[in-house]
Amino acid sequence: MGATPTEPTMSLWDHLRELRYRLIMSLAGVFVGMVIAWFLRKMILSMLMRPLQVLLPDYPGLTVLSLTEAFIFYIKISLFGGVVIASPWVFWHIWRFVAPGLYTHEKRAFLGIALFTVVCFLGGAYFGYRVLIPFMFRFLIGISQDFQLMITTTSYLTFFMQLIVGVGLIFEMPVFALILARLGIITARTLGRFWKFAIVGSFILAAVITPSGDIVTQTVLAVPLIALYLISILVAWIFGRRPAPVSEATGEPTA
16 A cells, blocks of 8 residues: 555545645745836846847947836836746745645656656756847848938847747747656657658748748757657657556456
8 A cells, every 4th residue: 555645634625725825825926026126127128138148239229119118117027027937936935835645756756757847947048048039030130221211129038038948938838748758648660750750840830830931940959859869759658658567367457
């Protein structure tokens, strides 16, 4: 018989009160992080502008179209910074809410998957910031040479965040492969059978994500997508559910 959770059983009302407490504490943490990010807004703005300033060192800066747009822009980047700053605090409260109902081996699995998820997302965000965005900016700025380039705060932040978050989520492919393989939904052999379709799909997905139409930028994203698919095959092979041993007497899988 497996081990049981060490925490005492809680009623539904107790769970709801605990959930409310964890939500309030998480939101409070995000608010504190947002206040901190507000005082660091100039530094955050500098980080956001760095890929553009490398290509356009003489560009005067982003354009605001109303008196309130600059304030709203700083609120948005402060909120984004606050979420990043408070993320360890939020994750700790998620863990404190979930952990009492988990067995010991489930706690290890939860922490392992959570860490793997964070690493994959940060890797994708870093790739988007350091590699993909400079390629896209170079192409788009080249196309805009015949026009007067005016970049508004709203358009720049939307473009930047959609790309960073989108690439970060795409890099979660091995995480999904890990979960689906553990559930027995997919296997490494199944993924390997569709590798040709994965290559074609990677270039199609890269064309959809990247607004620039040049093949170089699409290839810069498609190649990591193909690599992620190969990594997903490896993850499914290592962590996939193993078939149950067959009883010699009955010829049926044993428990």
